[in-house]
Amino acid sequence: MIGYAARRLIQTIPTIFVMSIILFGIMQAIPGGPMAALAFNSHQSYAAKLAIIHRWGLDLPVYLQYFRWIGAMFTGDWQNSFFLNQPVNKVILARLPATLLLMTVGYLLTELLAIPAGILAALKRYSFFDQFVTFFAYVGNSMPTFWLGLMLLMVFGVFLQILPSSGVIDIRVTGAPFLTPEYNTWFSQNPVTGVLDVAKHIILPATTLAIVGVAADSRFVRASMLDAIHQDFVRTARAKGVPERTVILKHTLRNALLPVITNIALELPILFSGAVVTERIFTWPGMGQLFFQALEGYDYPLMMGILFVAGLLVIFFNVLADFAYAIADPRISYA
Amino acid sequence: MHFGFRFRALALATVGLCLAAACGSTGPQTGTSLLTSYKPVPGVKGGQLVYSDWEPVQDLNVLSSTAATTQEVASGPLWASLWTFDPQNNAIPDLVSEVPSVANGDVKKIDDTHMDVTIKLKSGLKWSDGQPLTTKDVSFTINAICDPATGAASQTGWSSIASVEDKSDTVEVWHFGPDPTGKRCGLSSPLASGIYASFISAMGGAGESPVPQHVLQSVQHADWATNSYFTTNPTATSGPYMVQNFTPGPAAQVVMVPNPNYAAGRTGAQLFGHAPYLDKLIYKIYGDKPSQIAGLKAGDSDLGLDLIAKDLPALQGISGYTTVAATGLLDEFLTLNLGNHNGKPTIFNGDKALRQAIALAIDKNTINTALVGGIGKPMNGPFVNALSPYFDKDIPAWQRDVAKAGQLLDGDGWVKGADGTRSKNGVKLAWVISTTSGNSQRAAEEEQLIKNWAEIGATVSVKNWPAGQFFNDYKGGGILATGNYDMGMYANNWSPDPDSWCTTVESGQIPTDANPSGQNWARANDSQLDTLCQQGAQEVDTSKRVEIYKKVQAEWKDYLPTIELYERPDVFTHSNNFGNFAAAVNTCLATCNAADWFNTKGKS
Numbered sequence: 004m005i006g007y008a009a010r011r012l013i014q015t016i017p018t019i020f021v022m023s024i025i026l027f028g029i030m031q032a033i034p035g036g037p038m039a040a041l042a043f044n045s046h047q048s049y050a051a052k053l054a055i056i057h058r059w060g061l062d063l064p065v066y067l068q069y070f071r072w073i074g075a076m077f078t079g080d081w082q083n084s085f086f087l088n089q090p091v092n093k094v095i096l097a098r099l100p101a102t103l104l105l106m107t108v109g110y111l112l113t114e115l116l117a118i119p120a121g122i123l124a125a126l127k128r129y130s131f132f133d134q135f136v137t138f139f140a141y142v143g144n145s146m147p148t149f150w151l152g153l154m155l156l157m158v159f160g161v162f163l164q165i166l167p168s169s170g171v172i173d174i175r176v177t178g179a180p181f182l183t184p185e186y187n188t189w190f191s192q193n194p195v196t197g198v199l200d201v202a203k204h205i206i207l208p209a210t211t212l213a214i215v216g217v218a219a220d221s222r223f224v225r226a227s228m229l230d231a232i233h234q235d236f237v238r239t240a241r242a243k244g245v246p247e248r249t250v251i252l253k254h255t256l257r258n259a260l261l262p263v264i265t266n267i268a269l270e271l272p273i274l275f276s277g278a279v280v281t282e283r284i285f286t287w288p289g290m291g292q293l294f295f296q297a298l299e300g301y302d303y304p305l306m307m308g309i310l311f312v313a314g315l316l317v318i319f320f321n322v323l324a325d326f327a328y329a330i331a332d333p334r335i336s337y338a
Numbered sequence: 339m340h341f342g343f344r345f346r347a348l349a350l351a352t353v354g355l356c357l358a359a360a361c362g363s364t365g366p367q368t369g370t371s372l373l374t375s376y377k378p379v380p381g382v383k384g385g386q387l388v389y390s391d392w393e394p395v396q397d398l399n400v401l402s403s404t405a406a407t408t409q410e411v412a413s414g415p416l417w418a419s420l421w422t423f424d425p426q427n428n429a430i431p432d433l434v435s436e437v438p439s440v441a442n443g444d445v446k447k448i449d450d451t452h453m454d455v456t457i458k459l460k461s462g463l464k465w466s467d468g469q470p471l472t473t474k475d476v477s478f479t480i481n482a483i484c485d486p487a488t489g490a491a492s493q494t495g496w497s498s499i500a501s502v503e504d505k506s507d508t509v510e511v512w513h514f515g516p517d518p519t520g521k522r523c524g525l526s527s528p529l530a531s532g533i534y535a536s537f538i539s540a541m542g543g544a545g546e547s548p549v550p551q552h553v554l555q556s557v558q559h560a561d562w563a564t565n566s567y568f569t570t571n572p573t574a575t576s577g578p579y580m581v582q583n584f585t586p587g588p589a590a591q592v593v594m595v596p597n598p599n600y601a602a603g604r605t606g607a608q609l610f611g612h613a614p615y616l617d618k619l620i621y622k623i624y625g626d627k628p629s630q631i632a633g634l635k636a637g638d639s640d641l642g643l644d645l646i647a648k649d650l651p652a653l654q655g656i657s658g659y660t661t662v663a664a665t666g667l668l669d670e671f672l673t674l675n676l677g678n679h680n681g682k683p684t685i686f687n688g689d690k691a692l693r694q695a696i697a698l699a700i701d702k703n704t705i706n707t708a709l710v711g712g713i714g715k716p717m718n719g720p721f722v723n724a725l726s727p728y729f730d731k732d733i734p735a736w737q738r739d740v741a742k743a744g745q746l747l748d749g750d751g752w753v754k755g756a757d758g759t760r761s762k763n764g765v766k767l768a769w770v771i772s773t774t775s776g777n778s779q780r781a782a783e784e785e786q787l788i789k790n791w792a793e794i795g796a797t798v799s800v801k802n803w804p805a806g807q808f809f810n811d812y813k814g815g816g817i818l819a820t821g822n823y824d825m826g827m828y829a830n831n832w833s834p835d836p837d838s839w840c841t842t843v844e845s846g847q848i849p850t851d852a853n854p855s856g857q858n859w860a861r862a863n864d865s866q867l868d869t870l871c872q873q874g875a876q877e878v879d880t881s882k883r884v885e886i887y888k889k890v891q892a893e894w895k896d897y898l899p900t901i902e903l904y905e906r907p908d909v910f911t912h913s914n915n916f917g918n919f920a921a922a923v924n925t926c927l928a929t930c931n932a933a934d935w936f937n938t939k940g941k942s
Contacts, residue, residue: 034804034806034807035804035805035806035807035810036806036810036814038810038811038813038814041404041811047404047490047491047492047493047524048486048493048497048523048524048525048526048855049524049526049854049855050486050524050525050526051486051488051489051490051493051524052811052855053486054486054487054488054489054560055489055563058489058560058563083564084396086396086397087396087397087569087586087587088396088397088399088563088564088568088569089564089569089570089586094587097585098587153628156628156629156632157632160632160636161632161635161636164635164636167636167638168629168632168633168636168638169589169624169625169629169632169633169638170589170622173638174388174591174593174620174622175386175388175620175638178593178618179582179583179593180583180585180591180593181585183583183585185582185583185593283588283625283626284626284628284629285629286588286589286623286624286625286626286629287589288585288587288588288589292587292588292589292625293587293588295588296394296587296588300394300396301806
């Protein structure tokens with residue numbers, strides 16, 4: 004197992020480099036560029052524009068830009084965002100808490116609903132509940148996230164006005180943006196109001212994520228459960244007279260959840276990268292919003308920083324999923 | 339289409355919301371009366387207001403940022419400028435005690451190539467940290483603007499200053515003069531004359547506020563853009579407010595508290611002579627338009643900026659709010675490539691009759707009604723109405739005349755073919771119109787125009803481009819800059835001086851390898867326009883400039899390097915308890931009078 008782990012980790016190194024080259028190449032291939040932000044300003048001298056281009060490092064040959072960037076990533080100096088003019092790692096770290104908050108709530112909501120729903124749907128196959136879950140899954144999978152988010156926003160935020168339409172806090176109440184020192188001070192003095200304020204704001208975006216997530220994951224859990232429930236060991240357990248509850252919870256579920264664990268591990272990177280569309284619709288100040296903004300403005304260091312982090316997380320959690328599977332399933336040998 | 343960094347429209351509030359008790363100029367500016375109809379009402383102390391936009395705020399760099407959203411918070415609320423502008427485009431003093439002019443003796447033309455402008459700051463001004471605001475800060479800022487390493491958004495005009503003389507803490511003289519070296523302040527070629535008549539609109543206003551020498555003198559200019567003073571925490575501001583908190587990005591929020599030293603030196607001033615009224619001013623970015631509108635409907639913000647005609651239906655009927663629409667310095671127009679495209683002269687090149695026929699065939703009223711909700715203003719000439727006093731009210735009104743267009747084309751040798759398309763000497767009357775892709779309103783405008791031109795026998799097709807590519811610079815292969823188009827359609831937010839118009843048609847401004855920053859994307863080459871524009875740029879007497887630019891408008895309308903469609907309206911929605919809101923027609927972006935804003939409910 005240790006040998007396997009070591010081999011697996013070593014394999015990630017060339018994967019990371021290939022990923023970085025592909026990412027960088029795609030950035031360079033996108034038509035347009037950050038210079039467009041300078042182009043339409045007739046009042047700025049060409050010398051000043053050149054100075055900005057030099058500051059951005061865009062006057063270097065492409066291959067030098069790549070080496071400069073990859074070197075910066077591994078030494079911890081992630082360069083400055085072209086337009087925010089702040090270190091990329093600082094910008095990402097500032098946005099991470101909001102994304103983690105939203106995605107964790109959305110993810111927990113998804114799994115707390117999807118797993119039981121999928122299990123029950125499998126156990127009560129072809130029942131009304133199963134039909135309902137299936138129907139919900141088809142509808143949920145068919146709905147674009149942006150449409151669902153906008154509909155929820157319009158109904159609850161605009162027409163009924165019972166939930167906030169944007170942001171993570173009500174700045175009129177808190178007097179300071181989320182997680183700033185002033186906000187933290189205010190929160191420590193008003194914890195209940197603070198929690199309720201955030202909870203109110205998180206309902207709509209988390210629900211948007213959960214609906215789409217439950218639609219997908221419940222089907223997956225159902226299929227996995229159905230697969231496990233028809234295995235020979237389940238029949239044997241029943242034949243031995245094991246109570247049905249134990250058959251389901253101890254024997255069937257444990258095996259059915261193996262692929263689900265892998266799925267969960269593979270979905271974990273999203274907790275950090277955020278949901279671009281949902282965050283945009285609800286103006287949630289997270290990583291998804293940040294990425295969208297970087298994309299619009301061709302903010303290469305910021306785009307690359309976010310994508311590189313997301314890529315690293317995918318690679319890391321893939322490896323983690325492999326390890327988790329090996330630990331969870333004693334039948335697997337990695338000699 | 340917003341590609342993230344553009345100057346946006348500024349608008350004139352309609353009468354219902356205008357603060358002016360009386361409109362119109364009342365005479366030349368003197369030491370005791372101002373040439374302005376801006377008359378704010380006394381405000382109520384206390385309370386807070388939230389104003390909103392939807393495009394991201396990247397930083398608070400008042401000197402370098404071209405983003406309108408940054409200027410909405412930097413210019414007016416955080417940094418005061420030497421002078422600002424009222425809704426009628428009259429310059430009004432902010433940090434200065436009087437706006438320099440020929441009339442008050444602060445502008446002196448020395449000879450044909452030299453002029454002096456005397457800047458008189460109010461006495462006793464202070465930064466928010468208590469340090470005095472003096473001419474040293476002004477000259478320090480000029481020095482920084484002129485260093486390309488700073489990356490300031492505009493060197494226009496500053497490059498005409500040969501030297502700055504600080505006579506005292508409150509009096510400074512800008513000595514304008516030529517530069518035979520061509521190296522001064524980002525210049526790319528020698529400057530024959532230092533006369534710069536547009537200095538009031540181009541220099542010292544919003545976006546060019548003095549910055550504190552005592553904070554920034556130890557910071558290299560190349561590091562200003564990344565310094566925390568401009569990115570997160572401006573520790574010394576000169577405007578009515580200072581930053582308590584700033585979170586950048588598409589969900590940006592700027593929380594501002596009153597500048598305790600704003601009123602220092604301002605007591606007795608006719609305008610902006612008091613401490614700010616609000617306890618807190620919050621600038622909130624929604625990330626996208628639907629969220630901003632939803633926020634207004636939910637009462638989340640008191641003022642919505644950066645809204646357009648298309649948003650009007652969604653903004654109607656918001657209880658407790660008023661929506662106004664007005665035009666300003668933003669117009670939508672067509673640029674005709676009068677040079678070469680794909681190595682060959684375009685059909686517009688050298689054919690004035692064709693250009694005039696094309697203009698006559700356009701149905702501007704339908705475009706205005708159908709696509710801009712009727713709140714735009716079809717344009718009669720190249721200048722917008724808000725460009726007073728230079729806008730020529732007597733210019734003949736635009737009129738659609740398909741028959742006359744047909745006659746012009748017949749006389750010019752464009753013969754209609756069997757397929758309905760005209761041709762001349764084997765060349766079809768066909769061209770490609772280009773604009774920014776992904777913009778449904780522009781796409782609809784193109785369709786309307788194509789329909790109009792089909793009536794005169796022209797076949798027009800469409801090729802649109804991503805905004806980044808369309809507007810990219812000459813070196814970056816920008817479509818307009820490199821002339822890789824036949825006809826372009828876009829909007830521009832002009833500075834409130836006609837010289838900014840002229841730079842787009844002067845033959846010396848055609849982008850080339852030697853002059854990549856040239857702005858004459860139409861490749862216009864008319865000697866009369868060149869002569870008149872140069873005369874206008876060199877004339878410091880406003881009344882004489884007005885006459886010169888009337889001639890510019892007439893010649894422009896005849897030569898037609900561009901065809902103006904309509905003045906693009908801006909829309910504002912504000913709560914009924916938002917006191918002293920007034921949109922400006924210049925680069926102030928409706929926030930220049932933030933010092934006068936108040937919440938009618940006060941501390942609630």
